[in-house]
Amino acid sequence: MDQAVSAPEPMTARAQVLAARMLQLVGWAGVAGLMLMLAACAIVAFAWIQRSAEVPPVFATDPKLAPAPHDRTVEPARLQLSDKSEVPLLVTQIAQAAKTNGLTWPAAEYRIVAATQEKPASLEVRCVLRGSYPKLRSMLAQLINGVPGFSLRELSMSRASSEIADVDAKLVMAVFLRDEAPAHSRPPLEVQR
Numbered sequence: 001m002d003q004a005v006s007a008p009e010p011m012t013a014r015a016q017v018l019a020a021r022m023l024q025l026v027g028w029a030g031v032a033g034l035m036l037m038l039a040a041c042a043i044v045a046f047a048w049i050q051r052s053a054e055v056p057p058v059f060a061t062d063p064k065l066a067p068a069p070h071d072r073t074v075e076p077a078r079l080q081l082s083d084k085s086e087v088p089l090l091v092t093q094i095a096q097a098a099k100t101n102g103l104t105w106p107a108a109e110y111r112i113v114a115a116t117q118e119k120p121a122s123l124e125v126r127c128v129l130r131g132s133y134p135k136l137r138s139m140l141a142q143l144i145n146g147v148p149g150f151s152l153r154e155l156s157m158s159r160a161s162s163e164i165a166d167v168d169a170k171l172v173m174a175v176f177l178r179d180e181a182p183a184h185s186r187p188p189l190e191v192q193r
Helices: 010-054 084-100 133-146
Strands: 108-113 122-132 150-158 166-176
Touching: 084 108, 084 122, 084 133, 084 166, 122 133, 133 150, 133 166
Parallel strands: none
Antiparallel strands: 108 122, 122 166, 150 166
Protein backbone atom coordinates (compact mmCIF):
# COMPACT_ATOMS: atom_id res chain seq x y z
CA MET A 1 0.00 0.00 0.00
CA ASP A 2 2.03 2.73 -1.27
CA GLN A 3 0.27 5.95 -1.30
CA ALA A 4 2.12 8.75 -2.82
CA VAL A 5 1.66 12.01 -1.02
CA SER A 6 1.79 14.75 -3.55
CA ALA A 7 3.27 18.09 -2.62
CA PRO A 8 0.85 20.98 -2.77
CA GLU A 9 1.15 23.37 -5.66
CA PRO A 10 3.31 26.43 -5.01
CA MET A 11 0.42 28.92 -5.51
CA THR A 12 -1.88 26.99 -3.22
CA ALA A 13 0.81 26.85 -0.53
CA ARG A 14 1.34 30.60 -0.81
CA ALA A 15 -2.39 31.25 -0.54
CA GLN A 16 -2.63 29.00 2.55
CA VAL A 17 0.30 30.77 4.20
CA LEU A 18 -1.18 34.18 3.37
CA ALA A 19 -4.58 33.13 4.75
CA ALA A 20 -2.97 31.80 7.95
CA ARG A 21 -1.00 35.02 8.48
CA MET A 22 -4.10 37.15 7.82
CA LEU A 23 -6.07 35.12 10.34
CA GLN A 24 -3.25 35.45 12.85
CA LEU A 25 -3.06 39.25 12.35
CA VAL A 26 -6.74 40.26 12.36
CA GLY A 27 -8.54 37.28 13.86
CA TRP A 28 -11.89 35.82 12.87
CA ALA A 29 -13.70 39.13 13.45
CA GLY A 30 -11.26 40.96 11.18
CA VAL A 31 -11.63 38.40 8.42
CA ALA A 32 -15.43 38.65 8.69
CA GLY A 33 -15.19 42.46 8.56
CA LEU A 34 -13.00 42.34 5.45
CA MET A 35 -15.45 39.98 3.78
CA LEU A 36 -18.36 42.30 4.63
CA MET A 37 -16.45 45.32 3.26
CA LEU A 38 -15.77 43.48 0.01
CA ALA A 39 -19.45 42.51 -0.24
CA ALA A 40 -20.50 46.13 0.38
CA CYS A 41 -18.11 47.37 -2.33
CA ALA A 42 -19.54 44.87 -4.78
CA ILE A 43 -23.12 45.96 -3.98
CA VAL A 44 -22.26 49.65 -4.40
CA ALA A 45 -20.48 49.00 -7.70
CA PHE A 46 -23.45 46.98 -8.98
CA ALA A 47 -25.94 49.70 -7.92
CA TRP A 48 -23.78 52.42 -9.52
CA ILE A 49 -23.62 50.55 -12.81
CA GLN A 50 -27.39 50.02 -12.83
CA ARG A 51 -28.15 53.65 -11.94
CA SER A 52 -25.89 55.07 -14.61
CA ALA A 53 -27.53 52.79 -17.16
CA GLU A 54 -31.02 54.03 -16.16
CA VAL A 55 -30.37 57.81 -16.20
CA PRO A 56 -31.51 59.19 -19.56
CA PRO A 57 -29.59 62.06 -21.12
CA VAL A 58 -31.11 65.52 -20.60
CA PHE A 59 -31.78 67.66 -23.63
CA ALA A 60 -32.62 71.36 -23.46
CA THR A 61 -36.12 72.03 -24.74
CA ASP A 62 -36.03 75.76 -24.03
CA PRO A 63 -34.05 77.62 -26.72
CA LYS A 64 -32.51 79.87 -24.03
CA LEU A 65 -30.99 76.79 -22.37
CA ALA A 66 -29.65 75.22 -25.56
CA PRO A 67 -25.90 75.58 -26.09
CA ALA A 68 -24.89 78.51 -28.26
CA PRO A 69 -23.35 77.83 -31.66
CA HIS A 70 -19.58 78.20 -31.67
CA ASP A 71 -19.56 80.82 -34.43
CA ARG A 72 -21.16 83.56 -32.31
CA THR A 73 -20.25 85.03 -28.95
CA VAL A 74 -22.61 84.85 -26.03
CA GLU A 75 -23.41 88.07 -24.20
CA PRO A 76 -23.64 87.69 -20.43
CA ALA A 77 -27.08 88.36 -19.00
CA ARG A 78 -27.34 91.84 -17.56
CA LEU A 79 -28.99 92.24 -14.20
CA GLN A 80 -31.34 95.21 -14.03
CA LEU A 81 -30.27 96.92 -10.81
CA SER A 82 -32.08 99.74 -9.05
CA ASP A 83 -30.86 103.35 -9.06
CA LYS A 84 -29.81 105.17 -5.92
CA SER A 85 -32.95 107.29 -6.29
CA GLU A 86 -35.03 104.14 -5.69
CA VAL A 87 -33.57 103.48 -2.21
CA PRO A 88 -36.73 104.62 -0.34
CA LEU A 89 -38.79 102.27 -2.51
CA LEU A 90 -36.38 99.39 -1.79
CA VAL A 91 -36.56 100.02 1.97
CA THR A 92 -40.36 100.09 1.78
CA GLN A 93 -40.35 96.86 -0.24
CA ILE A 94 -38.17 95.10 2.36
CA ALA A 95 -40.36 96.40 5.21
CA GLN A 96 -43.53 95.28 3.39
CA ALA A 97 -42.08 91.80 2.87
CA ALA A 98 -41.44 91.51 6.60
CA LYS A 99 -44.91 92.82 7.45
CA THR A 100 -46.79 90.58 4.99
CA ASN A 101 -44.99 87.54 6.39
CA GLY A 102 -45.99 88.42 9.95
CA LEU A 103 -42.53 89.34 11.22
CA THR A 104 -41.93 92.10 13.73
CA TRP A 105 -39.28 94.61 12.79
CA PRO A 106 -38.42 96.76 15.81
CA ALA A 107 -35.61 98.77 14.21
CA ALA A 108 -33.25 98.83 11.26
CA GLU A 109 -30.14 100.66 10.17
CA TYR A 110 -29.72 101.68 6.53
CA ARG A 111 -26.67 102.93 4.71
CA ILE A 112 -25.50 103.27 1.15
CA VAL A 113 -22.10 101.74 0.52
CA ALA A 114 -20.20 103.47 -2.26
CA ALA A 115 -18.82 101.49 -5.17
CA THR A 116 -15.19 100.41 -5.11
CA GLN A 117 -13.00 98.58 -7.61
CA GLU A 118 -13.99 95.24 -6.03
CA LYS A 119 -17.66 95.85 -5.16
CA PRO A 120 -20.56 97.70 -6.74
CA ALA A 121 -22.56 100.26 -4.80
CA SER A 122 -25.18 98.81 -2.49
CA LEU A 123 -27.88 99.61 0.02
CA GLU A 124 -27.06 97.81 3.25
CA VAL A 125 -29.85 97.07 5.74
CA ARG A 126 -29.02 95.83 9.23
CA CYS A 127 -32.02 94.72 11.26
CA VAL A 128 -33.42 92.30 13.80
CA LEU A 129 -36.58 90.39 12.89
CA ARG A 130 -38.75 88.32 15.20
CA GLY A 131 -41.05 85.53 14.10
CA SER A 132 -41.13 81.89 13.14
CA TYR A 133 -38.46 80.34 10.95
CA PRO A 134 -40.88 79.48 8.07
CA LYS A 135 -42.08 83.11 7.97
CA LEU A 136 -38.50 84.38 7.92
CA ARG A 137 -37.61 81.98 5.15
CA SER A 138 -40.68 83.02 3.17
CA MET A 139 -39.72 86.69 3.48
CA LEU A 140 -36.18 86.03 2.28
CA ALA A 141 -37.44 83.97 -0.67
CA GLN A 142 -39.84 86.78 -1.57
CA LEU A 143 -37.01 89.33 -1.52
CA ILE A 144 -34.58 87.13 -3.45
CA ASN A 145 -37.16 86.53 -6.18
CA GLY A 146 -38.62 90.04 -6.23
CA VAL A 147 -35.76 92.48 -5.72
CA PRO A 148 -33.04 92.54 -8.40
CA GLY A 149 -29.57 92.50 -6.88
CA PHE A 150 -30.76 91.38 -3.41
CA SER A 151 -28.26 89.43 -1.35
CA LEU A 152 -27.94 88.25 2.20
CA ARG A 153 -24.59 89.12 3.75
CA GLU A 154 -25.09 87.90 7.31
CA LEU A 155 -27.72 85.88 9.12
CA SER A 156 -27.71 84.68 12.69
CA MET A 157 -30.69 83.27 14.55
CA SER A 158 -31.31 82.53 18.20
CA ARG A 159 -34.18 81.38 20.41
CA ALA A 160 -34.73 82.11 24.07
CA SER A 161 -35.45 78.42 24.73
CA SER A 162 -36.27 75.27 22.82
CA GLU A 163 -39.97 75.53 23.75
CA ILE A 164 -40.37 78.88 21.94
CA ALA A 165 -40.95 78.65 18.18
CA ASP A 166 -40.11 82.28 17.39
CA VAL A 167 -36.55 83.20 16.52
CA ASP A 168 -34.64 86.46 16.77
CA ALA A 169 -32.85 86.83 13.44
CA LYS A 170 -30.06 89.36 13.00
CA LEU A 171 -29.72 90.12 9.30
CA VAL A 172 -27.46 92.15 7.11
CA MET A 173 -29.11 92.43 3.72
CA ALA A 174 -27.71 94.20 0.68
CA VAL A 175 -29.30 95.38 -2.53
CA PHE A 176 -26.75 96.11 -5.23
CA LEU A 177 -27.32 99.43 -6.97
CA ARG A 178 -26.56 100.55 -10.48
CA ASP A 179 -23.41 102.64 -10.65
CA GLU A 180 -23.79 106.17 -11.82
CA ALA A 181 -22.28 106.94 -15.17
CA PRO A 182 -18.83 108.55 -14.96
CA ALA A 183 -18.80 112.36 -15.42
CA HIS A 184 -17.09 112.19 -18.81
CA SER A 185 -19.75 109.86 -20.28
CA ARG A 186 -22.78 111.88 -19.08
CA PRO A 187 -24.48 114.05 -21.66
CA PRO A 188 -23.98 117.76 -20.96
CA LEU A 189 -26.86 119.55 -19.27
CA GLU A 190 -28.64 122.02 -21.48
CA VAL A 191 -29.18 125.41 -19.98
CA GLN A 192 -32.27 127.26 -21.14
CA ARG A 193 -32.29 131.03 -21.06
